[in-house]
Amino acid sequence: MAGSGTAHLRPDRERALVVDDLVVEFPVARGTVHAVSGLSLDLLPGETLGILGESGCGKSSAGRAVMQLPPPTSGSVQLGGVELTGMKARRMREARSRMQLVLQDPVSALNPRRRVKDLVVEGLEIWGWGARDRDRFVDELLSSVGLDPATVRDKRPHELSGGQCQRVCIARSLALDPDVLICDEPVSSLDVSVQAQILNLLEKARERLRLSMVFIAHDVAVVKNISDRVLVMYLGKTCEVLPSASLEDALHPYTRLLLASVPEAAAPDGEGAEPARAVELPSPLDPPSGCRFRTRCPLATDRCAGEEPELREVRPGQFVACHHVEA
Numbered sequence: 001m002a003g004s005g006t007a008h009l010r011p012d013r014e015r016a017l018v019v020d021d022l023v024v025e026f027p028v029a030r031g032t033v034h035a036v037s038g039l040s041l042d043l044l045p046g047e048t049l050g051i052l053g054e055s056g057c058g059k060s061s062a063g064r065a066v067m068q069l070p071p072p073t074s075g076s077v078q079l080g081g082v083e084l085t086g087m088k089a090r091r092m093r094e095a096r097s098r099m100q101l102v103l104q105d106p107v108s109a110l111n112p113r114r115r116v117k118d119l120v121v122e123g124l125e126i127w128g129w130g131a132r133d134r135d136r137f138v139d140e141l142l143s144s145v146g147l148d149p150a151t152v153r154d155k156r157p158h159e160l161s162g163g164q165c166q167r168v169c170i171a172r173s174l175a176l177d178p179d180v181l182i183c184d185e186p187v188s189s190l191d192v193s194v195q196a197q198i199l200n201l202l203e204k205a206r207e208r209l210r211l212s213m214v215f216i217a218h219d220v221a222v223v224k225n226i227s228d229r230v231l232v233m234y235l236g237k238t239c240e241v242l243p244s245a246s247l248e249d250a251l252h253p254y255t256r257l258l259l260a261s262v263p264e265a266a267a268p269d270g271e272g273a274e275p276a277r278a279v280e281l282p283s284p285l286d287p288p289s290g291c292r293f294r295t296r297c298p299l300a301t302d303r304c305a306g307e308e309p310e311l312r313e314v315r316p317g318q319f320v321a322c323h324h325v326e327a
């Protein structure tokens, strides 16, 4: 079985983004890094899907491959029903403008020599202005992300705080009127007080523009706060997909491990307080056979080494890939 399962996909609904059996591999001197091994997901218009997992489990590689930066090793990515993989360069650039990436480090994402008023419309310069009045459009964009145009318009990135730079990055993404925003740890480099403001800004933009968002993060509380559904990834595979409102009722031992690391999110009865062995992530150069989580899992048996668990719906809307979780 190549993929991590597609049981959670919703082909009967209108979907802004469909990713099917995405594989990302990096050839390196010692072999092949299996960063993403059969990830499938879909996003409805206006929906936010959180992708949760520890550092190194393949979240960024997946986000970038969805953006075709670079294209995945294999698998399909459909944006608004249009297949992106294998598209010619010019059409790809056009299609990619419908999908924007917001990154973790906003300062290095901005050209230090350019002023804010030029940075926010960099994307539009490529595609032409149409009938827009540039100054007015820039000011509207800056206001829409909570920046005072008169104060920041002529500044360069080093004259702004990290939070202000992330607002500029978000404004630059929104300038292209995208359908999908892929946010890769967009608040993890910011102070906690600023994190809440940026999350609020993304949430408002999603509502106002009916954006669909993929929100990648390792922080359980942040992902729960902003997402409608959460997909939990371990070593390149999906282990659980569930509504974020049900996150405390997660069933996969790996999701339980992540929850147990956040005191307020752990089960009130203490169940799952120490659900799995907190050891290093195995190498993606040589991932464990069968269930990739088995080397850290307290429930692991011989079956887990020999047979990869399929993603199955165990409660309405909750999908788990584990041999030991019963429907």
Ligand SMILES: Nc1ncnc2c1ncn2[C@@H]1O[C@H](COP(=O)(O)OP(=O)(O)OP(=O)(O)O)[C@@H](O)[C@H]1O
Binding pocket: 026, 028, 033, 034, 035, 053, 054, 055, 056, 057, 058, 059, 060, 061, 062, 218, 284
């Ligand atoms: N260009 C590359 N060449 C080789 N290996 C890579 C490359 N990019 C990522 N990897 C490896 O792929 C695996 C997944 O990395 P990735 O950055 O996607 O994980 P992540 O969950 O986003 O972690 P983080 O939050 O630390 O970025 C890691 O083992 C990483 O070292």
